[in-house]
Amino acid sequence: MSHKPHVLVLGGNFAGLGCAQEIRKYAGDAVDITLIDRKSYLLFVPNIPADVFENKDPAIGQRMDLPPVLAKDDVSFVQGEVTAINVDDRQVTYTPSERPGAAAQDIGYDYLVVALGNRLAFEKIEGFAEYGDSVSDIYLGNRLRKKLWEGGYKGGPIAIGSAQFHQGDGANGLEPYPGGSIPSALAACEGPPVEVMLSAATYLGNTGQGGPEKITVFTPAELIAEDAGEEVVNSLLEIASGMGFNYVNNGKDIVRVTAEGVELANGQTIESELKIIFPDWVAHDFLKGLPISDSEGFIVTDLLMRNPKYPEVFAAGDAAAVTVPKLGAIGHQECEIVGRQVACSVGRMSESAANTPLQPVVYCIGDMGNNQAFYIRSNSWYGGDTQVLKMGHVPFMLKMQYKNLFFSTHGKMPEWGLDFSQMVAEKLVS
Numbered sequence: 001m002s003h004k005p006h007v008l009v010l011g012g013n014f015a016g017l018g019c020a021q022e023i024r025k026y027a028g029d030a031v032d033i034t035l036i037d038r039k040s041y042l043l044f045v046p047n048i049p050a051d052v053f054e055n056k057d058p059a060i061g062q063r064m065d066l067p068p069v070l071a072k073d074d075v076s077f078v079q080g081e082v083t084a085i086n087v088d089d090r091q092v093t094y095t096p097s098e099r100p101g102a103a104a105q106d107i108g109y110d111y112l113v114v115a116l117g118n119r120l121a122f123e124k125i126e127g128f129a130e131y132g133d134s135v136s137d138i139y140l141g142n143r144l145r146k147k148l149w150e151g152g153y154k155g156g157p158i159a160i161g162s163a164q165f166h167q168g169d170g171a172n173g174l175e176p177y178p179g180g181s182i183p184s185a186l187a188a189c190e191g192p193p194v195e196v197m198l199s200a201a202t203y204l205g206n207t208g209q210g211g212p213e214k215i216t217v218f219t220p221a222e223l224i225a226e227d228a229g230e231e232v233v234n235s236l237l238e239i240a241s242g243m244g245f246n247y248v249n250n251g252k253d254i255v256r257v258t259a260e261g262v263e264l265a266n267g268q269t270i271e272s273e274l275k276i277i278f279p280d281w282v283a284h285d286f287l288k289g290l291p292i293s294d295s296e297g298f299i300v301t302d303l304l305m306r307n308p309k310y311p312e313v314f315a316a317g318d319a320a321a322v323t324v325p326k327l328g329a330i331g332h333q334e335c336e337i338v339g340r341q342v343a344c345s346v347g348r349m350s351e352s353a354a355n356t357p358l359q360p361v362v363y364c365i366g367d368m369g370n371n372q373a374f375y376i377r378s379n380s381w382y383g384g385d386t387q388v389l390k391m392g393h394v395p396f397m398l399k400m401q402y403k404n405l406f407f408s409t410h411g412k413m414p415e416w417g418l419d420f421s422q423m424v425a426e427k428l429v430s
Helices: 014-030 047-052 068-071 138-148 191-206 232-244 327-344 395-408 417-427
Strands: 006-010 032-037 042-043 063-065 074-084 091-096 105-108 109-115 158-162 215-218 247-248 254-257 261-264 269-271 274-278 313-315 361-369 372-378 385-391
Touching: 006 074, 006 105, 014 032, 014 068, 014 074, 014 109, 014 417, 042 068, 042 215, 047 138, 047 191, 047 361, 047 395, 063 068, 063 215, 068 074, 068 105, 074 247, 138 191, 158 191, 158 261, 158 269, 191 215, 191 232, 191 361, 191 372, 232 247, 232 372, 254 274, 274 313, 313 327, 327 361, 361 395, 372 395, 385 395
Parallel strands: 006 032, 006 109, 032 074, 109 313, 158 215, 158 274, 215 247
Antiparallel strands: 042 063, 074 091, 091 105, 254 261, 261 269, 361 372, 372 385
């Protein structure tokens, strides 16, 4: 048996896969790595809306098989549902999920990376199952796609928006930029509602059913997509208002979804035939109450992605309390930090090379339909000084090609990729 330190990665979507690959990249053969995920594929969630509004089945083009990808980096894969973590005994309990009826198993670790994402709490929204839609996974995406393209939708008004996010206190006191902070967010991630709003308007126009005037976008916050920066959001809202979109802010939360519309906690009701909802993002139940978790069950870390009480425990992606908003680009930034930290712990990297703390940057490219997209790069929400917004065909090409490059490189984006994308989007778009 190997006597190398065992790194256990929980979760196999963007953050989990990215952490496993970065750990192998920086720690080399100094560690054994095991990754556990309930499913055997990575789901490319960001491109589901584009498939829905183009009448393509996301099950065909938005999945990447994990076992062969992980095998390239000598990462062992276990398909199982994680049910418990014992940080004092350094044990994780899981139930193999390949077939029903499996017995629970335990696995030990020397280093643990929690990258399990979160639960999308649709069940907390009264009436969603009967009257709501979303684009958060293949099932819901296909349900909405068929409604749009097979006669279920009759051309009535459309409401698009978010339920309130309950953040937790795990990032309190962190200062990623001088004088900055990890702010409290009332919505987990609002790039997708903005993207869907614009794509839905293009769909209405292309199918002869109207335009932006039929669409109301709503947010629980004072400002939708506030993480993009006030300057960027105000520019987007000015453009959206000029196009005819309706906007409701300070909605507080979703009370219920009915056949007639969406009832908000601020007392307003948005009449709508189609209700496209983005729910609260909550931690997995078994994470709540752990000594590594915050008040809502998200994993507490410092800006080096380590838990202060249990420094052998790391977190990245949506499961980490510091990840606000719950955005894939921030998870990607965290993966490299985790890889360097593990490499430092096993003697494969110096502290000076490894100890570069997280300075989150919001990168967001959203499809607008008709081969157009918006591009956002901003860190002002955290105390930085950058806010960039571009719109046009070039950002659309970047969004589509990012997915193609991600799949062709099995998730290993070239180091020059982000700089190249930034240059293209910001220099070639007026």
